[in-house]
Amino acid sequence: MLKVALVVGTRPEAIKMAPIAIAIKKNRKMKPLLILTAQHRSMCDDVLDVFSLKPDYDLDIMKPRQSLFEVTARLARKLEPVLAGERPDIVLVQGDTTSTFMGSLCSYYLRIPVGHVEAGLRTYRKYSPFPEEINRKLTSAATDLHFAPTRVAKAALLKEGVRRDRVFVVGNPVIDALLHVAGKDYPFRNKDLASIDFNRTRVVAVTAHRRESWGRPFVSMMQALKQIGARHEDVLVVFPVHPNPNVRKPVERILGSARGVLLVDPLDYREFVKLLKSCCLIITDSGGIQEEAPSLKKPVLLMREVTERPEAVEAGAVKLVGTDTGKIVDACTKLLDSRQAYNKMIVRKNPYGDGKTSEKIVDIILKRLDSIERA
């Protein structure tokens, strides 16, 4: 039996690793060891509940207002005894968070092979996204099996000198997760959401949290949302607000009593997917939502200057609008007013996969683990 550890820290890691943990459980030759760092507390717990997963270890590292330094130090201290004691055959990490990077670094220190899910995403801008661009590069350096979502991501890794026989294009497991919940209908638990008549109200779904936008760009984004809510009678901006106080404070200050804007707490994954399915368009700076939206046939306006996910932009499903108030409002108004502009952003095929990524990853681990050198 191969022991496959999965290190999970934040909401997007939990969503994208859940289908892989389920696929490992189903395989007779391997078993999962779920190590929850709980860099995010409530948001990770919500996701694990949705997928009926229980962590084998819960490192419980989240503290309110935690700094990058504190998270990094706590991860090193708490991951070492678990990884050293369990000595898994491979450690899987996902994406670009501090848990991802430290999961890979601590495994490397212990000479345990590392598999990186969603490998090879790059903007080549050191501070955008911050600190994710560098987390990704450092994780790649410690990785043995690179699970790239697309050919673009594979090409980036090869350009950096990663061995060709160690990179596998498998899609993104977020699509597996999405298909797991999208087919079923769940009621909104939030009363305000449950009372929306989606036939009469055009809902603009919003999320925002990126560190590189904090301060002026973030205020500019919030001003745009305020104008969008106020400008159209039949439009409601629905914004599940990330619990990070650096995000929550300016959101509440600028949008707390804004007309046509509904602020809610983070939604569990089923409810959030329901919101995405019911909305008319999405305005976000999230990574994962750029990947999910094409499957749900919803246009995305991306409030970032650059993206490490160029595939959806090239396909036409995501438009990069930056953080300038006027540009965001103009792009949104165009989509709300022009059926033609809207339809142009609905794509047939999702560039991030077909929902079979987890099975492919399990298969590759079984076939390729023996080829990894350990010393």
Ligand code: UD1
């Ligand atoms: C983290 C990741 C980021 C990822 C994002 C996804 C790092 C450095 N950042 O950013 O890459 O895109 O998650 O959401 O790894 N909090 C709660 N409850 C929760 C989660 C967070 O209260 O369930 C609050 C806490 O006050 C916590 C703060 O949010 O201290 C910040 O959490 P942290 O994980 O450090 O950063 P994020 O901005 O969430």
Ligand code: UDP
């Ligand atoms: N999401 C969720 N509830 C919410 C907002 C987002 O379940 O209230 C999901 C969303 O569908 C996507 C993921 O969380 O799969 C994105 O997480 P986040 O924006 O925190 O991180 P990023 O993708 O930017 O790394």
